Amino acid sequence: MITTIIYTILSLVVLGLLFSVVLYLVAQKFKVEEDPRIDVIESLLPGANCGGCGLAGCRAFAEDVVKSPSIGSFFCPVGGDAVMEKIAAALGREAVKTEPKVAVIKCHGTFDNRAKTNFFDGYASCKVMSLLYSGDTGCKYGCLGKGDCVDACKFDAIRIDERRGIVEVDEEKCVACGACIKACPKSIIELRPRGPKNRRVYVSCSSKDKGAIARKVCSVSCIGCGKCAKVCAFDAITIENNLAYIDSSKCKLCRKCYDECPTKAIWAVNFPIKVPITPKQEEPVIKTYNREEQI
Amino acid sequence: MKRTFSIGGVHPNESKLSRDAHIETFPVLDVAYISMAQHLGAPAEPVVQKGDKVKVGQVIGKPTGFISGYVHSSVSGTVTAVEPKGDLAGMPVMHVVIAVEGDQWCEEIDRSKDIVREIPFSAEEILEKIQNAGVVGLGGAAFPTHIKLNPPKDKKADCLIINGTECEPYITSDDRIMRERPEEIAIGAAIMMKALNVEKCYIGIEENKPEAIISMMKASSSHSGMKVVVLDKKYPQGGEKQLIDALLGRKVPSLALPIEVGAVVQNVGTSLAVYEAVQKNKPLIDNVITVTGSCVPHQRNLLVRVGTPFSKMLDAIGGLPKDAAKFISGGPMMGKAVANLEASTLKATSALLLLTEAETKRKEESHCIRCGKCIEACPMGLEPYLLNKLSRIGGMYDELEKEKVHDCIECGCCLYSCPAHIPLLDIIRVSKAEVMKIMRNRSVKQ
Numbered sequence: 054m055i056t057t058i059i060y061t062i063l064s065l066v067v068l069g070l071l072f073s074v075v076l077y078l079v080a081q082k083f084k085v086e087e088d089p090r091i092d093v094i095e096s097l098l099p100g101a102n103c104g105g106c107g108l109a110g111c112r113a114f115a116e117d118v119v120k121s122p123s124i125g126s127f128f129c130p131v132g133g134d135a136v137m138e139k140i141a142a143a144l145g146r147e148a149v150k151t152e153p154k155v156a157v158i159k160c161h162g163t164f165d166n167r168a169k170t171n172f173f174d175g176y177a178s179c180k181v182m183s184l185l186y187s188g189d190t191g192c193k194y195g196c197l198g199k200g201d202c203v204d205a206c207k208f209d210a211i212r213i214d215e216r217r218g219i220v221e222v223d224e225e226k227c228v229a230c231g232a233c234i235k236a237c238p239k240s241i242i243e244l245r246p247r248g249p250k251n252r253r254v255y256v257s258c259s260s261k262d263k264g265a266i267a268r269k270v271c272s273v274s275c276i277g278c279g280k281c282a283k284v285c286a287f288d289a290i291t292i293e294n295n296l297a298y299i300d301s302s303k304c305k306l307c308r309k310c311y312d313e314c315p316t317k318a319i320w321a322v323n324f325p326i327k328v329p330i331t332p333k334q335e336e337p338v339i340k341t342y343n344r345e346e347q348i
Numbered sequence: 349m350k351r352t353f354s355i356g357g358v359h360p361n362e363s364k365l366s367r368d369a370h371i372e373t374f375p376v377l378d379v380a381y382i383s384m385a386q387h388l389g390a391p392a393e394p395v396v397q398k399g400d401k402v403k404v405g406q407v408i409g410k411p412t413g414f415i416s417g418y419v420h421s422s423v424s425g426t427v428t429a430v431e432p433k434g435d436l437a438g439m440p441v442m443h444v445v446i447a448v449e450g451d452q453w454c455e456e457i458d459r460s461k462d463i464v465r466e467i468p469f470s471a472e473e474i475l476e477k478i479q480n481a482g483v484v485g486l487g488g489a490a491f492p493t494h495i496k497l498n499p500p501k502d503k504k505a506d507c508l509i510i511n512g513t514e515c516e517p518y519i520t521s522d523d524r525i526m527r528e529r530p531e532e533i534a535i536g537a538a539i540m541m542k543a544l545n546v547e548k549c550y551i552g553i554e555e556n557k558p559e560a561i562i563s564m565m566k567a568s569s570s571h572s573g574m575k576v577v578v579l580d581k582k583y584p585q586g587g588e589k590q591l592i593d594a595l596l597g598r599k600v601p602s603l604a605l606p607i608e609v610g611a612v613v614q615n616v617g618t619s620l621a622v623y624e625a626v627q628k629n630k631p632l633i634d635n636v637i638t639v640t641g642s643c644v645p646h647q648r649n650l651l652v653r654v655g656t657p658f659s660k661m662l663d664a665i666g667g668l669p670k671d672a673a674k675f676i677s678g679g680p681m682m683g684k685a686v687a688n689l690e691a692s693t694l695k696a697t698s699a700l701l702l703l704t705e706a707e708t709k710r711k712e713e714s715h716c717i718r719c720g721k722c723i724e725a726c727p728m729g730l731e732p733y734l735l736n737k738l739s740r741i742g743g744m745y746d747e748l749e750k751e752k753v754h755d756c757i758e759c760g761c762c763l764y765s766c767p768a769h770i771p772l773l774d775i776i777r778v779s780k781a782e783v784m785k786i787m788r789n790r791s792v793k794q
Contacts, residue, residue, distance in 0.1 A: 171687050174674075174710050176771035180778045186687045187438030 090144065091115045097139050098129060103207050105130040105230025118144070125149045131208075131228045152246040154229035156211070156222050159241045160196040161257045161320075163217040167192060167271040173199075183238040191270030194259045196220060196241055205236035224251065246301050251323040254304055254311060258318040261294040268316065275318040281310035350555060352580035353590040356727035358761045360517050360583055360681065362556055366640040366647035367520045371528055373651045374664060376448055380423045380655035381433060381692040382408065384442040387484040388491045389415030394444055400427045405454040405631050408444050417492045418482035419444075422633035422653035424452040436658070436677050436684060436691040443692070446655075456629045463531050464627040467539055474543040474626055481625030482695070483632050486617030487511055487586060488682065490696035493618055497543045499607045506610040507548040509595055510537050510619055512564065515554060515585040516679025519699040521636040522616050524649045526553070526560035530567035533616050536623035538571050544612055549574045550595045551616075554581045583681060584759040588613045590727050602755050617698075632695050637661070641702030643669040652693055659689040661700055673705035681760045711769040722762035722772060728755045732762035732772045739779040745786055753780050754787065 094115040102110040106129055108117060118127050124146050129136050133153055141148035167190045173182055179201040187193035200213045202220060210226035211233055213219075224247075234242045241259045256275055260267045264276030277295030289303035290310060297319070299310070311321040385391040392409030396402060402421040409419030425448040432440035453459060469477065479494035499505055510533070514522040526533060541549050551568060553561050555578055568574040579585060579594055589600045591613055598609040606613055614622075617635065624630040632654070639648040639661060646665050658675065662668050675686040677697055686700075722732035735753050738744040753776060762772040 174708065176774035178774070178778070181771075181774045184778055184781060185437065186685070187434070189687075191438075193438055193440070 088119050090119050093143055094118060094140055097132075097136060097143065099131045099136065101131045101207060101228075101230075103131060103228075103230045103232065105228065105232065130154070130230045133228075154244045155224050155227050155247045155251075155253075156229060156231075156233055156242050157245050157253075157255055157257075158196065158220055158222060159243055159255070159257055159259045160194075160239075161219065161273050161318075162190060162192055162195040162271050163214075163219045165217070166273045167195065179236075180238050192260055192262070192267070192274070194239060194241070194261060195271065197239065201236040201238070202233035202242060205232040207232065248301070248306065248323075252306055252321070253301065253323070254306055254308060254319065254321045255299055255301075256297045256318055257320045259296065261296050263295055267295065273317055276316055278315060280313045280315065281319060284309045284313045350578060350580035351594050352582045353585060353593040353727060355729050356725050356761060357582040357584065357590070358725050358764050359581065360764060362581070363517045363642075364520050364523070364556070365518065365642070365644075366638050366649055367523055367557075369520070369524075369647045369649045371524050371636055371649045371651050372664075374653070374656065374661070376423055376451060376653055377656060377660055378448050379428075380421075380425075380446045380448060380653065381657060382419060382422060382444045382446065382655035383433075383435060383692060383694055384409045384419055384444070385435070386419055386482070386490065386654070386695045387415075387417045388489055389413060389417075391442060392416060392419045394430045394442060396421075396427050396430065396444060398427055398429060401425070402427060402446060403452050403454050405457050405633060415492060415495060417484055417494075418480060418631070420482055420631040420633050421446060422655050423448045425449040434688045434691060436686045436688055438688045458628040458630070463535070465535060467535070467542055467626070469539075469542075469626065471543045471545060474539055477626045477629075478543075478622055481621070481629075481631040483618065483621045483625050484695050485615060486621065486635060486696050486698070487613075487615035488678065488696060488698065490694070493614070493622065496612060496614070497540060499544075499612070503607045504610065505544050505546055505607060505612045507550065507596070507612075508537065508541050508544055508546050509591060509611055509613045510549060510551040510616055511586055511588075511591055511613055512551055512553040512557075512560065512616040513579060513586040513591065514557070515581075515583045516681055516683075516699075517583075518640050518701050519638050519679045520640070521638045521649055521698050523557050523560050524638075525620055525636055526557070526616055527563050529620060530560075530563040532623045533564070533619045534567040534571055534574065535627065536619035536621070537568075537574060537614075539622055539626050540612075540614060540619065541573070546612075547573045551576045552579050552585070552591055552595050553577070554579050554585060556581050584727055584757065584761065587727065587757050587759060589757070602752055635693075635695060635697065637693060637697055638699040638701075639665055640699065641669075641672065641704075642707065643671045643704050644702055645669065652697075654695055655692045657690055657692050658686055658700055661693070669702060671704045672702040674703045674708040676701040676703065681764070682758065710771075713770055714768045716768055716770060719767065721765045721767060725761040725765040727759060727761060728752075728757060730756060732776060733770075735776045735779065736770060736772050739775045745779075745783055748779050749783050749787070753783050756780050 095112055098111040100111050106114050108114045124141055128151050138148045169189050170191050171189050173189045177199045179197040179199045182197050188197050196219055198218045203211050208226050208228055210223045211220055214221050229244050258275035260274045267274040267276050275296050277292050279292050281297050282290040282292055287303050287305050289300045291298050308321050311319045390413035393412045395410050396408045403424045406421045407418055408421045411417050423446050425446045428447045429445040433443040435441045475494050475498055483493040484490040512526055537549050551564055565576045588606050592598055592606055592611045600606055600609055621632045634651055634653045637650050637652045644665050648664050676683040677686050716733055738748050756776055760773050
């Protein structure tokens, strides 16, 4: 009885030792060399796996950064400059500063500004809708308001304003990963630099229609009149296909175009509210015959 | 048992309300808006300018590519503008706008009612005449007819199929022309047989059009090799691949054209247009359009000149009905909703259907229980529930291609049969477009 137990234990121990030796040899033979820095960098990344960097998740980003000789072409939009600096330090390389960006919706065709011409009854998706027709308003360039960008956003930074029928970006939450841009079939979302103190000026319209048509279908459309381009002292505004575009690298945020725009298609956000300058009151003419009134 | 295609299909309520309305000629209006995108493929290029005088039948647009076609003026008068205008989906398309003055036709067009039976032309002459007349497939896709009748040299057709099924509910324009102009259709078919050099021609007609079957049988009896086949009533029998299966029992492979199995399919409307083009020198400038719907007080089958705005066609039925909520160009299954009533009719417009809100309202979507009704209904043997699932995940294009999403003919049988009211077709159509784009890019690279 006891010998059976001893034999069993012994044979199992021998087998175990044998297998461990075989496994060790195999592991040595087929060893995959992996840079330990990949794990370090992956732990530094936010782990959102959003694909905003253009790569398939954070692990892929870490692998590519380690392999690449320079860090300049990589940017994690979620972590921003802080994370990129940490990564650069971990790799012993120079960090490259990038401008923080934010998604802006280049359309403000709310129900009030843009009248509905028909009613879409199909599946609530911008992609489905844009494949079938130009949209449920007269404007064929603007926001369809079905929220494909909302579904694409992993950071809960875009929402549909049901009351006004337009999408809005929450700039606090937006990390500029660009997922909404890929999702939008009308290409009305753009990544723009956040600007100093989050202040930025942009054209909130994508209509390439001629002025008369654009104005007819939407009261806040860019009509391509060119007044903004004329008033701009920095050559930051170009008009192409009846649509103005403000180059953020040239714009000095003077807001002359904002004041000039006849349709209020140009937006200036996060500026302190302008106090309307009242014209200076003229010096009252001194009337010698009525002195008491002046005093 | 009557013949029909082997897999899938549904039986929607046929609602052929306008089947007893004779074809009436719709008057020529004071302005015509003629689109340059009347056919599949590249839009035509306008060859007239503002201020030019044009006659009925004069060329106003010339083809710009291999798959393209001529566009003719349907009215006589002065060109007032050549500009982009919204089509029925609201998308800008180049239009020639003509202010109508009188009704002056080009001299070479034979306007008499006499039926010309002799076909003195050779195959090449026939093809040239068809091309110059701008004839396109009137079954819906508007594919230029002369290309279809001129298959590549290494492929040989052995029979011509004339599609008189009209499987879509409501539409009766093909039914009416088969009843009123059967001889012309038969001669048109004979012309196409000569162009293709084939001996056999089958005319497929569904059993719900007994008068059309009798008149076409009478008309075709004088032509050798032409035979009318009565088919069971089932949608989408008018699809090329389904009709070939129903009539010949041949299966067209995935991504192949019907010529692969030796068949060429043409619509009865196209046949009539071919007759007019070859025997009467008349280009395709008018077609029969059904104006129908349960809310329409007077059902109509109208012979309308190309370029008539939809809004003006409502005058024929006594103005806009009160409860009309949705306008569809074509039938309820495959037709396109008209978002812009100012859009004008095209060569291939077959019907203007008016639906009430109760008829068109979509029911609320619920969950897929995998009952398999969509698989049973799909005439292409696809699995719509799976395509829907894969599409909703996003990015699964390899899998979608494996499931042959590109074979979808967008007939809407899956959507019609789904008890959970899942918008299957809406979603599959987006993936189909995406996968087709990927496949095209790949073939360009190779």
